[in-house]
Amino acid sequence: MGKILVGGDVCLKGEIPVQGSKNAALPIMAGAVLHKGCTVLHNCPRISDVYNMEKMLINLGAKIHWEGHTLIIDCSRICEIAVEEGLSGRMRSSVMLMGSMLGRCGRVQIGYPGGCVIGKRPIDYHLDLFADMGVNIDREGQQLILSCNGLRGVCHRFPRPSVGATENGILAAVHAEEPVVLENCAREPEIGYLCAFLRCMGADIDGDGTDRICIGGGSRLHDGEYTIPADRIAAGTLLLSGAITRGQVNLAGAPRRDMDELLKVYEKMGGQFSWNGGTLLTDSRHVKKSVGRIVTDVYPGFPTDLQSPLMAVCCTLEGESRIRETIFEDRFRAAGQLARMGARIVTAGDEALVKGPVRLTGRTVRAQDLRGGAALVVAGLAARGQTVVECQEYIERGYESFYEEINLLGGRIVKMDSEA
Ligand code: EPZ
Numbered sequence: 028m029g030k031i032l033v034g035g036d037v038c039l040k041g042e043i044p045v046q047g048s049k050n051a052a053l054p055i056m057a058g059a060v061l062h063k064g065c066t067v068l069h070n071c072p073r074i075s076d077v078y079n080m081e082k083m084l085i086n087l088g089a090k091i092h093w094e095g096h097t098l099i100i101d102c103s104r105i106c107e108i109a110v111e112e113g114l115s116g117r118m119r120s121s122v123m124l125m126g127s128m129l130g131r132c133g134r135v136q137i138g139y140p141g142g143c144v145i146g147k148r149p150i151d152y153h154l155d156l157f158a159d160m161g162v163n164i165d166r167e168g169q170q171l172i173l174s175c176n177g178l179r180g181v182c183h184r185f186p187r188p189s190v191g192a193t194e195n196g197i198l199a200a201v202h203a204e205e206p207v208v209l210e211n212c213a214r215e216p217e218i219g220y221l222c223a224f225l226r227c228m229g230a231d232i233d234g235d236g237t238d239r240i241c242i243g244g245g246s247r248l249h250d251g252e253y254t255i256p257a258d259r260i261a262a263g264t265l266l267l268s269g270a271i272t273r274g275q276v277n278l279a280g281a282p283r284r285d286m287d288e289l290l291k292v293y294e295k296m297g298g299q300f301s302w303n304g305g306t307l308l309t310d311s312r313h314v315k316k317s318v319g320r321i322v323t324d325v326y327p328g329f330p331t332d333l334q335s336p337l338m339a340v341c342c343t344l345e346g347e348s349r350i351r352e353t354i355f356e357d358r359f360r361a362a363g364q365l366a367r368m369g370a371r372i373v374t375a376g377d378e379a380l381v382k383g384p385v386r387l388t389g390r391t392v393r394a395q396d397l398r399g400g401a402a403l404v405v406a407g408l409a410a411r412g413q414t415v416v417e418c419q420e421y422i423e424r425g426y427e428s429f430y431e432e433i434n435l436l437g438g439r440i441v442k443m444d445s446e447a
Pocket residue numbers: 049050053119120143146147148149150151152153154188189190191192213215217331332354355356397398425
């Protein structure tokens with residue numbers, strides 16, 4: 028496991044372009060399987076989760092190559108129905124290959140997905156939908172074998188909004204024999220991006236962004252080209268890095284429509300922002316006040332993926348901040364590591380009480396998931412002395428060049444080789 032050294036007491040200033048969205052790129056890459064031809068994805072983030080999805084697609088028979096941040100995927104030939112064991116368990120998004128492979132071949136063998144350990148993260152909503160669409164689901168050890176003779180058109184209501192299950196349903200429905208209506212869908216922007224991509228390939232989809240999505244079924248797809256939109260979570264993490272250091276960070280290409288909830292919280296703490304065309308200008312010199320009570324929620328609520336980085340900032344704010352995590356059962360793991368740095372955080376069930384301001388102290392801490400790891404870097408920027416963040420590989424799953432970006436803004440992050 029590698030580690031990074033994070034210099035403290037910095038004040039970040041400058042402008043950074045926002046990377047392409049991890050949580051848009053991954054389901055879209057899985058969606059390329061639906062088309063017996065070529066898909067070109069621009070602004071694709073070069074992160075380990077994308078490389079893992081690339082490996083799985085190649086393993087199934089796709090031909091893939093990069094040209095800078097453009098990913099060219101040729102799925103003319105899919106000659107394998109089994110996803111290589113050990114790959115699917117590396118991340119959550121491998122589950123998307125169920126919907127696209129069922130649509131393409133009517134059959135797929137795949138292990139249970141992995142992903143950040145932030146809760147149980149079952150896939151019952153996905154499997155219940157597939158069963159509703161006429162898919163047989165067999166289990167062989169840790170492997171799932173899904174098969175069907177065509178996908179039935181259905182009207183299916185999810186028990187609760189699920190980003191992945193909504194995306195998987197859309198992927199499976201594109202080639203269903205009859206129209207599919209999905210109800211109680213998640214409304215995250217990444218679902219809209221997946222639908223925009225599929226529409227540019229010829230799919231017939233309406234309703235994305237609402238809780239009811241209709242997919243025409245039986246779509247004949249054609250070659251397509253799509254630009255992955257900016258990553259709202261990466262943008263939010265950089266904004267919060269500026270906030271904790273009381274700096275002035277500008278985010279070029281930040282996804283304007285997807286940042287409202289975070290910007291409301293940012294203003295509550297005293298942050299000031301404006302837009303200059305497509306660039307978000309932030310000024311954190313007056314960041315001081317606690318944010319009061321924050322509740323994570325499905326979109327358009329406060330994003331659970333920014334809960335840990337926000338918690339780090341709350342440690343440095345005056346007063347009590349209460350954070351309630353309603354999406355995942357075990358997403359306060361960063362709190363224990365922040366406490367090692369002197370943070371005053373008490374967690375009980377789905378609530379965390381953060382008391383501040385505290386002068387954090389650099390310590391050796393350990394990343395345990397992607398966003399929790401990012402939160403430790405954010406905290407290290409404001410800490411006294413140096414913070415060593417171990418297991419930084421978690422961070423590299425979702426952030427393409429987080430350390431370099433922080434250093435360009437005036438930070439001092441050094442990556443140590445794993446054997447060091
Ligand atoms: C996606 O995960 C994102 N990952 C997550 O981002 C994000 O936190 C999450 O959506 C919520 O916004 C990707 O897009 C790759 P869900 P997903 O299905 O699809 C329960 C990051 O850091 N549930 O909306 O797995 C589930 O346990 C990652 O980038 C079931 O019970 O999230 C959770 O409590 C972390 N059964 C809730 O629903 C199911 O079949 C929401 O999960 C599916 C989900």
